[in-house]
Amino acid sequence: MKRIGFLSFGHWTPHPQSAAQSASDVLLQSIDLAVATEELGGDGAYFRVHHFARQLASPFPLLAAVGARTKRIEIGTGVIDMRYENPLYMVEDAGAADLISGGRLQLGISRGSPEQVIEGYGYFGYQPAEGETDADMARRHTAAFLQALEGEGFAEPSPRPMFPNPPGLLRLEPHSEGLRERIWWGAGSRATAEWAAGQGMNLMSSTLLTEDAGVPFHQLQAEQIRLFHDAWTAAGHHREPRTSVSRSIFPLVSEQDHAYFGLERRSADQVGMLEGGRATFGKTYAAEPEELVRQLAQDEAIAAADTLLLTVPNQLGVDYCAHIIEQVLEVAKDPALGWR
Structure with missing residues (x-):
């Protein structure tokens, strides 16, 4: 079975037509959408991380809250910009969120995307070393x-600790045992996918690749996944890796769907x-369910990925985003796709 979840950028704006007008709205609605996704039979709730923007940023409080409100679905990020992160503090945060969720954290990390500000990581106290x-x-x-x-x-433990220490280095x-195997690298090219495989990280591929090979996006992405698996095998890792792709998919089943996304045909x-x-930027899929099945069946990268x-357009509200997820899950049951 192909796992199907959502990825939210968590946009908010104080506009009268936005269902998410504040950071509080986005955070609380993200939790509600995760709960709704679990109830609908979906498999994951993932959140994008952008700094200095009216979007989701600090992921671990949200992940912990989602983990506490759900029982089954995977929770994760897509992706955390590692230029901004204190690696050791992040280990503590991730470990806590994973334990709260019962080991359901799937953490996507990467070099990051274009920034809102110039060298924003510098404001967080980080600068590349000389030659980096x-x-x-x-x-x-x-x-x-x-x-x-x-x-x-x-x-090295203190000789006079506040509390007794176990023997040896601390x-x-x-x-959280097993979390290391649930780290994903957001790879924007074929070469970075091969590098991620060498590091023993799962592959998370988005709706764009930072290269142009003169072939349709889904074929280029499918090649990226194949090269990742080849590199994984060559590295000699002793477990099966996972791969995910992101897509904008909108089944047109109501007048509201047509009003919002009909032009995306x-x-x-x-x-x-x-x-x-x-x-290369991948296209949006928007069509009636039967036509959508035909189009999605030709997407080689979705076929190659397990997730x-x-x-989701989170500013349209929890109910509408849940409607999209429900309709895609229905499309996924079609035997021509073989996803569910």
């Missing part, structure tokens, strides 16, 4: 994070510039 790029710094933070997640002791607490892949380089994340 900001991407290098993100990978350095990631290496420290992954190592600490292993749960091995590394800190590790970070709380430690004409959507197509696009090639543009992102941070000075060419990038599909639906990007």
